[in-house]
Amino acid sequence: MNDVRTLTQGLQDGSISADDVPEEMLLSVGAEILLGESDGPDELLARLSPLQRDVLGLQGLLAEGDLANAVVLSEELLTRSRSGAERDFECEVRIRMERALLAVDGSERAGIEFRWCSERLKALAPGSSLHGISLLNQAAWHALNGEVMMALAVHADITRESGHPAELRGLSRLEVGRMLTALDDLDHAMRHLWTARAIFLAAEMEAESVVAALEWLDLALEEVNDEAPRMLQRIETAAPRPVPGSSWVPAHSADIIEVVEQILPLLLTDVGGPERNDLGLILDASQVLEISDWSEAIAEKSESIQDERLLEALQS
Helix, strand or coil: CCCHHHHHHHHHHCCCCHHHCCHHHHHHHHHHHHHCCCCCCHHHHHHCCHHHHHHHHHHHHHHHCCHHHHHHHHHHHHHHHHCCCCCCHHHHHHHHHHHHHCCCCCHHHHHHHHHHHHHHHHHHCCCCHHHHHHHHHHHHHHHHCCCHHHHHHHHCCCCCCCCCCHHHHHHHHHHHHHHHHHCCEHHHHHHHHHHHHHHHHHCCCHHHHHHHHHHHHHHHCCCECCCCCCHHHHHHCCCCCCCCCCECCCECHHHHHHHHHHHHHHHCCCCCCCCCHHHHHHHHHHHHHCCHHHHHHHHCCHHHCCCHHHHHHHHC
């Protein structure tokens, strides 16, 4: 049992004790409990070193938005993490990542720090949650600086075979899908978004699965053709390419039906808000596929709908 979410859930429901958490997972589990604002056993905190507890305190300051004090504290903790008395590579990596995210030493230095963290973790903790997070940060830095091909190359290291947790693989595939969409590589974007959705569903990450599904649906409605292959076939027959390129394959109506029927009940639990492009997509799908049940289900909630454009579309 080395999955952070599984360990955290086990602590919360009492199926495991603090003593069951492996030594190398203590800080990650503690951070998950802190950032998730969940209750955790005092025995877990007692097993942490003073430096580890202070690193959790740093992450608490960041979560509260107290950036000025966080930067000051991070400098002290970084020195301690490198000292002979408290040497701790995981703490050092976490502190350096947080400082890079804040661009304490400038954007260029942040990129160097992200690479250092990824390479260090690849050597010492490959496939760990922290390693996956470091890769996501590194890829995001490349994308932010317009280095899309570098970002895609970093994402390629986050795979099932590498052992990275499902939630990180899902986030990686979602980001790749978005980058490929921006590159007009729509066939491959749809495959990555579909994969992200499947990973999130398997990991019971409902909100994230809806996000991936909506982004896939937005592309799929461009063209629907039942002669086109289903998404699973497209994924199974996909071949690697040296670089992305403009691509397009129409969507199959059966895949659209699967997606809409998964997400529509979730979207209908709350139809408020001034901009509901998600429900607008469902209306588009209802029109394209000529399935009136979907638009009728939304219309039944019209008294609670606040999006004026959506109301107009329902009345047209």
